[in-house]
Amino acid sequence: MTGGTWGREREVIEVSLRPRLPGEVPAQTAEVARLAFPKGCLCMRIREALGPLFADQDFVDLFPQRGQPAWPPHQLAIVSVLQFVEGLSDRQAAAALRGRIDxxxxxxxxxxxxxxxxxxxxxxxxxxxxxxxPRRLLDLVLDRLQEAGLLVRPGGQRTDSTHVLATVRRLNRLENTAEHLRAALNALAAAAGDWLQRTVPADWFDRYQRRIEDYRLPRGEGPRRQYMEHTGEDCIRLLTAINDPHAPSWLPQIPAVEALRLCWIQEFFIAQDRVRMRDPKDMPPSRDRIESPYDGEARYCIKNATEWSGYKVHLTETCDAHSPHLITHVVTTEATVTDVEVTETIHGALEQSGLLAGEHFVDRGYVNAKLLATSAGSHGVELTGPIRHDITWQGKAGEGFAIDGFLIDWDTRTAVCPQGHRSVRWKPHRQQRPGYWQSNVFFDRHDCAACPVRSKCTRSKTEPRKLALAPREEHDAIRARRQLQETDQWRRHYATRAGVEGTIAQGLRRCGLRRSRYIGLTKTRLQHVLTAAALNLIRTDAWLTGTPFASTRTSRFSRLRPA
Incomplete structure (x- = not known):
């Protein structure tokens, strides 16, 4: 290799764009299509209702001005969406374009x-x-739907998320470490084979020639730890050779080598000149932990009873009764990003596109005190979702000694306990979150010591009760929501959110929503944009044909339940 390059290069012929407007449907194509589909089909109805979905001008910034003419990008975009409408591979989609009249x-x-x-x-x-x-294709589809009058600013929207499996297999610590080393060796073999052959010991060819799988690894805690630390020593040996002054200077730039270095730091440390395996408590958190050498952005996560390595996708759709339920926003994140972290992102993006509804239905994961207090003022949207119950032991006991059982006077900075005793000190202090202040409220030691129900209020033997209060707006918002969500009227209204689970089920069945087709977060994000655009076409067609919304599926056994 010369010039500091590495790996095999494939010849790339640069193409340029010669923008042209989509033409009308040729007369012969239209005639044959109507004979073949006398009642119409999805493709024909979409074309007649929305016209050409895309134009070359929509993608002019993606192509250079010099080079041989490219295939019209508006046609590539349509085929890319149709792939997900029908769940086709690239080869199948290209074959469908050659042979399908619709x-x-x-x-x-x-x-x-x-x-x-x-x-x-x-x-x-x-x-x-x-x-x-990255949302370009979905935004263009939404623009066509708005032009056709099928999408107006919604009155209500709902959001939910689901897990997405990465396209790589899950590995335990031993597999992950050894597979990182094997991936680096394969990358080096392709880039600098002669140097690698001179450098590595002969027994490595037997040790790392095959894929590392758990059933081939030693059994028992002692032998497995020994195997792990031996692998760590091999990693150090290879990394030291790569950084040797006599080695090619560009070797550390190989992505697999850099991934191996990060994996070693994650799994090992050196003590007394020996490589030692890290204790699980000493490892980085899941948000920063590399789970596979072949997809460095996939993360391991557990939510309820589900555990996976990969990503998470959030879908937001309209939910007005007299219009089609269309997906207006999709965001894909690492699996370890919590739902509440994307709520503000969704509101900001929808407000910018003019599609933010007046009410947003979400589950508990998307709601916190700050969002309840600020969403209406910052974005003009009412966030409708349950807030979690008080998780303190006083709140779980339900005997009136949780924070909600105290009378708070914010103007005088005092609190009164359920027994009528007034607080003696109010101390605000700044939290780690910038600009966030919490208040600690203290009661008199003598009042608490003589209280006949002290055991229900505090577990301290000597110290009085202390309250930790959120800012006033957040405290009031939490208290009001907890009272409201206990009413039957609010529960019936909140039932609207449940419909978004059907959207996730449809995306799973029609488009493979929960399994990434590609490697990496950015490509998976594009997959979900195409999925959202495809589901919008499917739902538009269902609306045009008068197909009613699907009802909740009920098993045959459940239907036998006596009235």
């Missing part, structure tokens, strides 16, 4: 149009992944 109708192609090679779709996705606006 696809040619939607794209406005002649019946004799030969289509394109399937590899063009991958190249087009690469351009979209590099784009600074």
């Amino acid at each position: 696809w040619k109708f939607l794209l406005g192609l002649d019946l004799t149009d030969p289509g394109f090679d399937h590899s063009v779709l991958s190249e087009f996705r690469d351009r979209l992944v590099a784009d600074r606006a």
Whole structure:
């Protein structure tokens, strides 16, 4: 290799864009399509209702001005969405374009149009992944729906999330470490084979030639720890050789080598000149932990009874009764990002696009005290979702000695306990969150010592009761929501949120929502944008044909329940 490059390079022929407007559907294509589908089909109805979904001008910034002409990007975009409408691979989608009359109708192609090679779709996705606006295709579909009058500013929206499995297998610590080393060796073999052959011991070819799998590893805690630390020593030996002054200077730039270095730091430390395996408590948190050498952005997460390595996707849809339920926002995050961290992101993006509803239905994971107190003022949206119950032992006991049982006078900075005793000190202090102040409220030691119900209020033997209060707006918002969510009227109103679970189920069945097709967060994010655009076309077609919303599925056994 020369010039500091590494790995095998494939020849890339640069293409440029010659923008052209989508044409009308050719007469022969339209005639044959109507004979083949006398009652119409999804592609025909979408074309007749929305017109051409995309135009080349929508993608002009993704292509250079010089090079051979590219395949029209508006057609590649339509085919990319249709892939997810029907769950097709690139090869299947290219074949469908060559042989399907309804696809040619939607794209406005002649019946004799030969289509394109399937590899063009991958190249087009690469351009979209590099784009600074990852939601471009979904936004364009929403624009067409707005122009057709099928999407107006909604009165209500609902959001939910689900897990997404990465396209790599889950590994335990031993597998992960050894597989990182094996991946680095394979990358070095392709980039600097002669140097690697001179450097590594002969027994490594037997040790790391095959995929590392748990059933081939030693049994028992002692042998497994020994195997792990031996692998750590091999990692150090390879990394030391790579950073040797006589080694090619570009070797540390290989991504697999850098991943190996980070994995070693994650799993090992050196004590008394020996490589030692880290205790699980000494390892980085899941948010920063590398789970696979082949997808460095996949993260391990546990939510309720579900555990997975990968990502998380959040879907937001309209939920007005007299209009189609369309997905207006989709965001894909690492698996360890909590739901409440994306609530503000969703509100900001929808407000910018003019599609933020007046009411937002979410589950408990998207709600906290700050959002309850500020959403209406900052974005003009009412956040409808339950706040978690008081998790202190006093709150769980339900005997009136939780914070909600105290009378708080914010103006005089005093609190009165359920027994009528007044606090003696109020001490505000700044929390770690910038600009966030919490107040500690203290009661008199003598009042608490003589209280006949002290055991129900505090477990301290000598210290009086102390309250930790959130800022006034947040405290009042929590208290009001906890009271409201106990009413039957609020529960019936909140039942609207349940419909978004059907959207996730539809995305799972039609588009493989819970399994990433690609490696990496950015490509998985594009997959979910295409999924959202495809579901919007499916739902638009259902609305145009008068298909009613699906009801909740009930098992045959459940239907036998006596009235």
